[in-house]
Amino acid sequence: MCDTAFVHNDQLFDRIADALVEVGYIVLPQALPVSLVDQLVARLHALDDEDFKRAGIGRQDDFQIDTSVRRDRIRWLQQEHAAEVAFLKWMDELRLALNRRLFMGLMDYECHFASYGIGAFYKKHLDAFKRPAPLLQAPLQISPLQAQPSRVLSTVLYLNPDWQTGDGGELRLYDEADALVLETIAPEYGKLVIFLSEKFPHEVLVAKRERHSIAGWFRVSGPM
Template sequence: MPSSSVDIAHEQDVEHRLFSRIACDLTDKGYSVIPNALPGLLSEQLFGQIQSLHSHDFSEAGVGRSHDQTLNRFVRRDAIRWIEGDTLPEKHWLDWSGRLQTYLNRHLFLGLFSYESHFSHYRPGDFYRKHLDAFRGQTNRRLSTVAYLNPGWMPDDDGELVLFSEKGEGEILRITPAYGTLAIFLSETFPHEVLPTNRHRYSIAGWFRVNGSINDQLDPPA
């Protein structure tokens, strides 16, 4: 049944309060971790798409960017599938991320230009060693996002995301990859790693980017 105007207004209010909390967290700490952050219907749609995918729908994840990207199973062992908006769940995810981008630009003046994301699949035993998503002045990733899609995650399933201090010397927190949890942090600031998982682990990793135009060439491409 179509949503009533009351339902729509309520959903918009919930979304506004969520985005406001994220903005406040980023201002205060540089990161935000919120359980059950994703809208229920969106989580269901994305989880449904993941359930429909097969192993051959994913590609082994590389290290580095563009022509410098290589496979290094000592560093990471996950598999990915880029989100292009070709399905309804993907479109809804990109629409939701776009609204978050607009909110953060209006309230934090971050100059976020675009968003890219992919499904991530960690098989039992997979991991991703400590790394930064962006090095200062070398790439245009500004904010990293991770949304988790793992119902019934238990403590002994492991596979936590570990966030480290800016110099990488101390652990700030461990994030359980529980269904609906959203983590957002400054890409250039926080080293992080994914601990080995004991069960199949699914998430959406993404990056809000600023425009690093050089010689009138848009980066990322329009």
């Protein structure tokens, strides 16, 4: 489901809530103010290489680096820079709006910058499992914090100016049965994708140029 118009936040939040009820996800070509996206990109490029770490799979004792599954690097957002604070505030407004509209009980939000170098990818996975996963034709990988059943809503904001067809790095979203491709989403500047974490397997296709985003998750109260 795509939406092309930038609207006032109340109308925007209405549209997001409706999409989550109707189909479980939404793709917004421009949701956040362009000035905020610009500030986030500037912040991203001001970070040093050592600020990023290689992303892994699993959690705690099960955590491991597996470059056959994913090859991105990450840096968690913090409340210590104006652009990061503004982004987290916007997401908290969305959290409150969805709680009012859908009674989702969203408690908090966590997110990180994700940097994909040339040739990087992330194989098909789910961000959270509400219950033991059904048997699929191919086993799904587990994302870094997938073991917490508290993840319920995933977001991705893209920070890639002038992304062109052929640059790769698309987000491919599958249906709940892992049988059909629902969307192949180019990581274009300012685009925001929101989807139910437990419902949609997804992958990041091989990037043919550097690709940047902010990946995040709204959580409900639950075991860690």
